[in-house]
Ligand SMILES: Cc1cc2nc3c(=O)[nH]c(=O)nc-3n(C[C@H](O)[C@H](O)[C@H](O)COP(=O)(O)OP(=O)(O)OC[C@H]3O[C@@H](n4cnc5c(N)ncnc54)[C@H](O)[C@@H]3O)c2cc1C
Ligand SMILES: Cc1cc2nc3c(=O)[nH]c(=O)nc-3n(C[C@H](O)[C@H](O)[C@H](O)COP(=O)(O)OP(=O)(O)OC[C@H]3O[C@@H](n4cnc5c(N)ncnc54)[C@H](O)[C@@H]3O)c2cc1C
């Protein structure tokens with residue numbers, strides 16, 4: 090008999106005033122008992138509406154059925170058919186606007202905790218069943234993957250399982266893309282990402298860190314001199330945007346990418362790290378997405394009072410619902426319908442405040458969201474010794490500028506067909522490099538699509 | 551990987567390392583740089599490629615010991631490995647098509663100036679080099695510069711070697727005495743580059759500077775290296791490091807480079823103490 094409770098089993102978490110001082114994972118995950126109980130809430134709907142909400146169509150009712158029956162490894166195997174990063178996606182997917190949005194249990198009450206169950210299953214598998222992957226027999230074909238974010242890792246993994254000789258080229262010293270340099274430890278423990286990378290190595294994938302494609306090697310060299318028969322570009326969207334307002338370059342104004350890279354990739358919050366990071370007294374974070382929430386919560390953990398400054402309203406915040414809730418619980422102040430117009434500094438060019446203007450929402454714009462408009466005469470100042478810009482990112486132009494014949498749209502994104510093939514022969518692309526800043530699950534899905542197409546192309550040879 | 555195969559102490563605070571890095575050596579050009587990490591907890595710091603040997607597959611760097619990371623780097627010996635080395639980064643300096651140039655180097659900036667001067671020379675330009683140091687015991691690469699210069703002026707602030715005074719004075723004299731330069735290339739401390747630009751501006755001499763802001767990734771991902779050039783924001787690691795010196799907002803660039811000063815001083819002390827304890 091199904092569990093008819095209207096509420097999801099709550100996610101155990103560290104207490105807000107404890108966790109806002111450490112970098113350990115905020116949520117602790119379901120226990121076996123809670124997972125069994127939550128799985129009982131699923132009605133195993135025949136037309137499985139939840140699946141349409143999942144960008145990779147995980148067989149949700151089927152895996153939840155296995156959870157309900159206590160067959161956690163079987164559940165894992167079902168998820169693995171369509172997803173390579175369940176431990177990651179179970180944690181970071183915006184479930185409320187994807188799978189769980191369509192769950193029938195959500196019509197009256199809360200939807201089934203699909204993401205939480207997915208995370209439970211993946212963590213259970215990692216803790217109990219992870220038999221070391223075996224290196225498959227080689228099929229003799231060589232493929233290069235550029236970038237080690239979710240799209241690159243997935244593409245590499247799928248091809249390696251089929252016997253391809255895959256090399257992943259990564260510009261930074263550590264593989265994982267945004268999962269290691271952007272998303273903080275307290276939301277996605279780096280050990281989980283490391284496990285994925287180790288798994289790839291066990292499959293025989295070469296992970297070449299410290300290699301910037303476009304500088305260290307070009308795509309032409311990969312193809313013509315190094316013998317890679319196909320190339321997958323998963324280079325992400327790492328170029329930060331800054332606002333065009335006075336004071337944007339003064340000391341103490343930094344991009345969320347810089348702040349988060351210092352903290353996550355360089356571990357600047359640990360005393361043994363040689364990398365410096367600002368320890369603000371009062372930080373203002375501009376933006377309302379996941380990046381803004383992460384930057385704000387990191388600043389909080391470094392001891393700052395933090396305000397989020399966002400030009401639209403609560404409803405429009407693009408961040409995952411859970412992150413907004415968590416940020417609020419942790420004591421972050423939300424200045425909504427507020428837009429910075431100038432950054433003010435002291436005589437040494439150190440930030441001292443940002444001047445903002447209050448906004449109201451007008452008519453919907455092209456994106457369907459209501460356009461914010463400044464309210465005349467509403468200017469005021471927010472004191473801050475650090476301003477973090479989390480306004481979004483676009484694809485890095487380095488690959489475009491060093492690769493002839495690669496078609497790019499006007500937003501700087503690589504143009505591909507439904508198989509992920511670019512305008513260059515044998516060159517595929519996917520993830521944020523194609524879509525602009527999006528999500529882990531979409532990037533993962535794009536990596537899978539391209540791997541399939543590459544396999545089709547090369548196995549025909 | 552990234553094994554040190556040669557180490558020379560050019561001066562008590564200036565060291566040269568030749569490191570195995572075949573992929574980087576294959577592609578390196580004058581004016582480009584690498585980013586390295588000495589060990590697992592290490593900071594990523596940029597250093598210019600002083601020399602590369604495509605056959606041997608090595609790159610050579612010259613660095614001045616100014617803080618924790620350069621201190622650690624200086625403790626590496628032949629056979630030791632760097633944790634990471636990535637490059638070549640940045641755009642190469644344009645050294646073709648010039649008839650007559652002046653290259654101005656200040657302090658350890660000379661390590662950067664030399665490959666550029668050599669490339670100008672190899673491309674057939676008449677090269678005048680003006681290199682400046684605080685004092686005699688800091689003078690480096692004099693013979694290297696002599697080999698590629700038609701005119702070489704070595705200056706020291708305190709007059710212990712060469713001519714006494716600042717590079718800007720020597721540069722001004724050369725210009726005043728009728729030398730027509732197609733370009734002046736300056737590299738050294740920000741403050742020196744700023745004054746070189748001040749010196750050349752009245753003569754309308756195109757002046758290129760190699761900027762050295764604080765960097766992390768070196769791929770255009772963090773924006774930490776941004777500088778203001780002609781009112782536009784540029785990322786030095788990908789758009790540079792070379793820029794039109796007359797367009798740079800120098801005061802801002804100088805200040806931004808001091809962003810982490812307190813932390814850096816503290817780390818340097820800590821690192822020095824660590825090495826001192828090891829010696830005991
Ligand atoms: C702070 C932050 C929080 C986020 N939170 C969430 C979340 O909660 N949920 C969610 O679903 N999504 C989230 N996202 C978005 C998500 O992380 C990205 O959509 C996803 O990582 C994109 O994957 P990707 O494989 O396309 O590229 P990336 O993860 O960006 O990886 C690209 C990799 O390619 C490397 N690279 C780039 N250029 C080169 C080159 N020339 N040569 C070699 N290597 C190169 C980069 O160094 C990087 O490692 C967040 C993003 C950020 C920044
Ligand atoms: C493109 C580029 C090329 C460079 N090439 C060389 C080179 O060939 N040889 C060389 O000796 N140095 C070079 N530098 C400078 C070098 O990167 C710094 O000296 C180094 O980062 C200092 O690290 P540290 O931890 O030892 O010192 P820190 O403790 O980080 O700094 C000590 C002092 O140096 C200053 N400093 C920090 N970073 C820089 C910087 N990027 N530039 C100038 N001063 C800085 C600090 O303000 C502080 O006063 C280059 C910098 C750039 C950006």
Ligand code: SF4
Pocket residue numbers: 142143144145146147149172178179182183184187188189203204207530
């Ligand atoms: S991958 Fe994401 S969208 Fe798909 S089922 Fe899992 S949590 Fe939901």
Ligand code: SF4
Pocket residue numbers: 130131132133134137138139140149150153191192193194201203
């Ligand atoms: S819609 Fe909800 S209840 Fe129905 S199968 Fe999907 S998860 Fe289960």
Ligand code: FES
Pocket residue numbers: 764765766767768769770771772773774775776785786787788
């Ligand atoms: S060093 Fe990060 S963008 Fe230049």
